[in-house]
Amino acid sequence: MANVTYKNQPAIDKTNGSVPLAGTSHLYTVKKRLWGDSIEEVLQGLFIGQTLHVCCGKSMLGDVRLDADIENEPDIVCDAANMIEHVKSNGFETVLCDPPYNGKFQWNHDLLTELSRVASKRIIFQHWFIPATPKGLYKKAQEKFAISDVYVWQPKTYFGRVQVVTVFDAI
Numbered sequence: 206m207a208n209v210t211y212k213n214q215p216a217i218d219k220t221n222g223s224v225p226l227a228g229t230s231h232l233y234t235v236k237k238r239l240w241g242d243s244i245e246e247v248l249q250g251l252f253i254g255q256t257l258h259v260c261c262g263k264s265m266l267g268d269v270r271l272d273a274d275i276e277n278e279p280d281i282v283c284d285a286a287n288m289i290e291h292v293k294s295n296g297f298e299t300v301l302c303d304p305p306y307n308g309k310f311q312w313n314h315d316l317l318t319e320l321s322r323v324a325s326k327r328i329i330f331q332h333w334f335i336p337a338t339p340k341g342l343y344k345k346a347q348e349k350f351a352i353s354d355v356y357v358w359q360p361k362t363y364f365g366r367v368q369v370v371t372v373f374d375a376i
């Protein structure tokens with residue numbers, strides 16, 4: 206009998222722990238903050254200037270918070286892969302993003318492009334992959350951003366995927 210649940214991530218809980226890769230047809234939501242205090246402290250320490258937190262969930266990090274789920278009470282409610290009407294180009298020095306992991310192929314591409322459009326100095330991106338070329342350049346804006354740091358942390362769930370936080374700085 207299963208004794209591990211992902212009750213704070215209902216879309217994952219529904220599939221008994223498998224990450225739902227069904228695309229963005231259903232909104233991946235969170236019921237509480239997933240990052241612990243120590244992770245938030247590290248992230249906070251990485252911010253330079255005005256910070257936009259994309260896909261913020263219940264986390265209060267950032268000067269401006271953006272999420273598609275109104276339940277998270279973000280400052281901006283919109284699709285992270287299309288922020289054009291809400292966030293101007295180079296509008297924030299730092300952009301932090303921990304996106305849903307069920308994004309469709311094209312959505313992931315569009316999200317990464319949008320992050321590099323709205324950030325002027327730094328992108329902090331958490332996922333299970335690193336969106337960089339073998340030379341460490343941000344794939345969607347190779348002239349603009351390069352890796353400056355990579356952090357890895359391990360969730361409490363027994364076989365939980367490690368989380369990779371990559372920091373890209375303007376070249």
Ligand SMILES: C[S@@+](CC[C@H](N)C(=O)[O-])C[C@H]1O[C@@H](n2cnc3c(N)ncnc32)[C@H](O)[C@@H]1O
Nearest residue numbers: 238239240260262272273274284285303304305
């Ligand atoms: C992995 S969670 C973020 C969790 C957060 N880092 C924490 O520690 O609590 C991803 C967030 O993306 C939001 N989201 C899902 N689809 C989105 C979309 N298309 N555009 C913007 N936000 C979206 C969800 O509502 C959720 O809050």
